[in-house]
Amino acid sequence: EVQLVESGGGLVQPGGSLRLSCAASGFTFSSYWMHWVRQAPGKGLVWVSRINSDGGITSYADSVKGRFTISRDNAKNTLYLQMNSLRAEDTAVYYCARSPPWDCYMDVWGKGTTVTVS
Amino acid sequence: DIVMTQSPDSLAVSLGERATISCKSSQSVLYSSNNKNYLAWYQQKPGQPPKLLIYWASTREFGVPDRFSGSGSGTDFTLTISSLQAEDVAVYYCQHYYASPPYTFGQGTKLEIK
Numbered sequence: 332e333v334q335l336v337e338s339g340g341g342l343v344q345p346g347g348s349l350r351l352s353c354a355a356s357g358f359t360f361s362s363y364w365m366h367w368v369r370q371a372p373g374k375g376l377v378w379v380s381r382i383n384s385d386g387g388i389t390s391y392a393d394s395v396k397g398r399f400t401i402s403r404d405n406a407k408n409t410l411y412l413q414m415n416s417l418r419a420e421d422t423a424v425y426y427c428a429r430s431p432p433w434d435c436y437m438d439v440w441g442k443g444t445t446v447t448v449s
Numbered sequence: 450d451i452v453m454t455q456s457p458d459s460l461a462v463s464l465g466e467r468a469t470i471s472c473k474s475s476q477s478v479l480y481s482s483n484n485k486n487y488l489a490w491y492q493q494k495p496g497q498p499p500k501l502l503i504y505w506a507s508t509r510e511f512g513v514p515d516r517f518s519g520s521g522s523g524t525d526f527t528l529t530i531s532s533l534q535a536e537d538v539a540v541y542y543c544q545h546y547y548a549s550p551p552y553t554f555g556q557g558t559k560l561e562i563k
Contacts, residue, residue: 377554
């Protein structure tokens with residue numbers, strides 16, 4: 332079964348850091364681009380970051396640029412999001428999702444992990 | 450950045466009736482070299498992650514019922530549910546994936562039963 336499972340969320344004070352993980356299984360992780368998408372309580376979906384198959388190309392939303400770092404370990408089939416200098420407005424459910432290379436529609440999503448900055 | 454605007458924000462439709470959701474992009478998401486529209490639709494039910502319904506504006510994802518269809522090109526797109534079922538109650542989002550990020554989503558349309 333194709334699956335993405337996020338972990339690492341929690342309660343953190345403003346200015347603090349967290350590292351989210353997303354464990355992939357059931358597919359060839361290294362063949363896909365990966366994304367983080369977040370959803371604040373009661374709000375819509377917001378794309379956060381993207382990484383290509385080998386980790387050499389990354390992109391970020393302006394709201395997190397310079398504070399968040401996306402990375403991946405293809406040997407461990409795991410995606411990461413290092414979040415520093417956290418703000419109250421970063422409070423959200425964070426989803427990881429996969430897309431085909433270059434064509435960034437997201438066909439598999441994890442169930443999400445909740446980050447609360449307070 | 451490309452802005453995606455959905456309408457309406459909420460919609461109530463009777464069971465068995467047609468539901469139509471509109472999505473407009475602030476610039477074209479049609480890539481002329483391959484004639485593909487870089488537009489996807491997602492369904493999100495309460496407490497669940499989003500689910501891909503449609504990509505390339507009109508290609509139904511495997512396993513998605515054929516009552517769901519996508520249409521449009523350039524800047525104007527539509528998601529249609531031909532005969533609303535109770536399990537279709539959800540929030541629906543469009544998203545562009547044209548060229549460079551950010552891959553913005555529309556604000557969402559909440560679909561309910563009338």
